[in-house]
Amino acid sequence: MEKIEEIAKQYFGTEVTARDRAIFEGAITLGAIFHQFTGIPIIKSLIPLLKETIEKTMAIQPFIKQINVKINDQSLRNYEHTYDYSVLSGNTLELEVISQYGDITVHLGMKYIAELDFPLMFIKKIEKK
Amino acid sequence: MEKIEEIAKQYFGTEVTARDRAIFEGAITLGAIFHQFTGIPIIKSLIPLLKETIEKTMAIQPFIKQINVKINDQSLRNYEHTYDYSVLSGNTLELEVISQYGDITVHLGMKYIAELDFPLMFIKKIEKK
Amino acid sequence: MEKIEEIAKQYFGTEVTARDRAIFEGAITLGAIFHQFTGIPIIKSLIPLLKETIEKTMAIQPFIKQINVKINDQSLRNYEHTYDYSVLSGNTLELEVISQYGDITVHLGMKYIAELDFPLMFIKKIEKK
Amino acid sequence: MEKIEEIAKQYFGTEVTARDRAIFEGAITLGAIFHQFTGIPIIKSLIPLLKETIEKTMAIQPFIKQINVKINDQSLRNYEHTYDYSVLSGNTLELEVISQYGDITVHLGMKYIAELDFPLMFIKKIEKK
Numbered sequence: 001m002e003k004i005e006e007i008a009k010q011y012f013g014t015e016v017t018a019r020d021r022a023i024f025e026g027a028i029t030l031g032a033i034f035h036q037f038t039g040i041p042i043i044k045s046l047i048p049l050l051k052e053t054i055e056k057t058m059a060i061q062p063f064i065k066q067i068n069v070k071i072n073d074q075s076l077r078n079y080e081h082t083y084d085y086s087v088l089s090g091n092t093l094e095l096e097v098i099s100q101y102g103d104i105t106v107h108l109g110m111k112y113i114a115e116l117d118f119p120l121m122f123i124k125k126i127e128k129k
Numbered sequence: 130m131e132k133i134e135e136i137a138k139q140y141f142g143t144e145v146t147a148r149d150r151a152i153f154e155g156a157i158t159l160g161a162i163f164h165q166f167t168g169i170p171i172i173k174s175l176i177p178l179l180k181e182t183i184e185k186t187m188a189i190q191p192f193i194k195q196i197n198v199k200i201n202d203q204s205l206r207n208y209e210h211t212y213d214y215s216v217l218s219g220n221t222l223e224l225e226v227i228s229q230y231g232d233i234t235v236h237l238g239m240k241y242i243a244e245l246d247f248p249l250m251f252i253k254k255i256e257k258k
Numbered sequence: 259m260e261k262i263e264e265i266a267k268q269y270f271g272t273e274v275t276a277r278d279r280a281i282f283e284g285a286i287t288l289g290a291i292f293h294q295f296t297g298i299p300i301i302k303s304l305i306p307l308l309k310e311t312i313e314k315t316m317a318i319q320p321f322i323k324q325i326n327v328k329i330n331d332q333s334l335r336n337y338e339h340t341y342d343y344s345v346l347s348g349n350t351l352e353l354e355v356i357s358q359y360g361d362i363t364v365h366l367g368m369k370y371i372a373e374l375d376f377p378l379m380f381i382k383k384i385e386k387k
Numbered sequence: 388m389e390k391i392e393e394i395a396k397q398y399f400g401t402e403v404t405a406r407d408r409a410i411f412e413g414a415i416t417l418g419a420i421f422h423q424f425t426g427i428p429i430i431k432s433l434i435p436l437l438k439e440t441i442e443k444t445m446a447i448q449p450f451i452k453q454i455n456v457k458i459n460d461q462s463l464r465n466y467e468h469t470y471d472y473s474v475l476s477g478n479t480l481e482l483e484v485i486s487q488y489g490d491i492t493v494h495l496g497m498k499y500i501a502e503l504d505f506p507l508m509f510i511k512k513i514e515k516k
Contacts, residue, residue: 004245007242007244007245008242008245008249008251011238011240011242011249011251011253012251012252012253013252013253013254013255015254015255016252016255019149020148020149020152020252020255021252023149023152023153023156024152024153024156024237024250024252025156026156027152027153027154027155027156027157027160028156028157028159028160028250029160030157030160031156031157031158031159031160031161031164032160032161032163032164033164034161034164035160035161035162035163035164035165036164108153109140111140113136113137113140115136116133116136116137120137120140121153121157122137122140122141123141123142123145123149123150123153124140124141124142125142125144126142126144126145126149
């Protein structure tokens with residue numbers, strides 16, 4: 001373990017396991033992405049650029065191994081005139097975040113669920129190496 | 130359990146426990162608060178109002194029982210002229226979030242740690258009723 | 259004029275008038291409010307609190323005299339279960355910003371316009387004392 | 388003029404000139420960039436990507452002709468360990484926004500000014516074709 005992580009660990013309860021921690025770190029990043037990036041003006045042609053920016057900047061956060069972003073282009077407006085653009089919203093955004101702490105890898109996600117009319121965040125899978 | 134939660138649970142892996150879930154929900158809110166509220170202009174006299182707004186709006190999020198916000202006023206500027214104000218930053222903000230899922234209650238926090246020069250998020254305590 | 263403003267003015271072109279400046283300052287605040295506050299979880303009972311927070315924190319910005327916020331509650335969800343809440347969006351938010359520089363007062367606004375399907379920002383009135 | 392702009396213009400006071408409007412539109416984008424993008428995790432190697440994303444997404448906004456972003460890398464941390472990264476702040480960010488309405492082009496900017504200890508927004512130049 002990095003020496004710096006020894007310092008950080010002092011602030012966590014002694015009962016906190018690697019599994020707890022991996023879930024914790026991934027979930028922070030889901031909440032962070034939603035509240036940092038929603039509101040950005042977006043048109044279809046800029047989806048690859050914005051996707052890459054979210055994936056790479058947010059993967060800087062502690063213990064984040066990988067992020068996959070999907071922006072649903074069928075819900076975006078056509079940019080046929082000055083005011084005809086969308087802003088990124090929770091309903092347009094699909095996220096996969098993979099976090100890792102010690103020997104635990106967690107796959108987390110966010111997706112708009114029609115039945116709930118809500119961009120649900122969830123834990124898909126918890127793996128031990 | 131609410132009927133709506135039965136729908137939501139289908140998106141979670143079957144291995145996900147109440148403990149996993151309570152940590153997950155609390156951590157989302159930590160990440161969300163940081164990325165939603167940093168950047169707001171702030172002066173000392175408005176601390177109580179902004180504190181209450183963060184605590185109450187973010188406690189709407191699923192399975193959040195309570196939020197306590199502290200904004201460190203000694204680091205804020207004095208508002209002695211037009212340009213003399215601060216914006217809320219991670220280093221100024223202290224958070225306590227309490228989440229609950231089933232019989233598990235989790236206490237999470239965020240605090241600027243001088244040794245790391247970083248606003249560290251952490252899990253303080255995991256309790257089973 | 260405040261001494262500090264003499265310093266700030268050096269960065270503005272010499273052709274910039276009080277009218278230009280009052281419009282400039284008010285427009286910054288419109289753009290700032292939209293991109294700072296959209297995304298916040300909101301339910302009907304918290305409208306007065308969030309309204310007051312936006313009005314008071316954003317009026318700290320230079321040369322902003324007054325802000326009036328209206329959050330359209332008929333578009334908000336009912337909070338009948340865990341996932342039944344809204345987040346603040348441009349379509350839900352109505353803004354009035356009054357800026358003042360020298361002897362010029364400008365009334366600016368933002369409002370969702372159905373014909374454009376867009377939260378339009380506009381200059382309502384420019385007044386000279 | 389686009390037909391859609393005839394609709395938008397109805398919401399503006401009749402005294403509003405092309406000069407007023409060009410300043411207005413550019414200033415909105417300055418305020419929007421600050422409050423949308425500050426808070427994003429950033430390390431030196433990701434500066435070109437984040438710069439391009441800000442420039443292209445925010446130029447979708449009405450009557451914005453061009454945006455140039457500079458992120459001052461000497462103030463960024465070195466990413467030598469897990470917690471050693473920066474988040475984008477007003478003091479790290481330099482902006483140039485060029486707006487155009489009718490025959491008026493306006494050059495606006497934002498830059499950290501040490502004398503004010505403030506990321507000042509300003510109007511550099513107003514040009515008539």
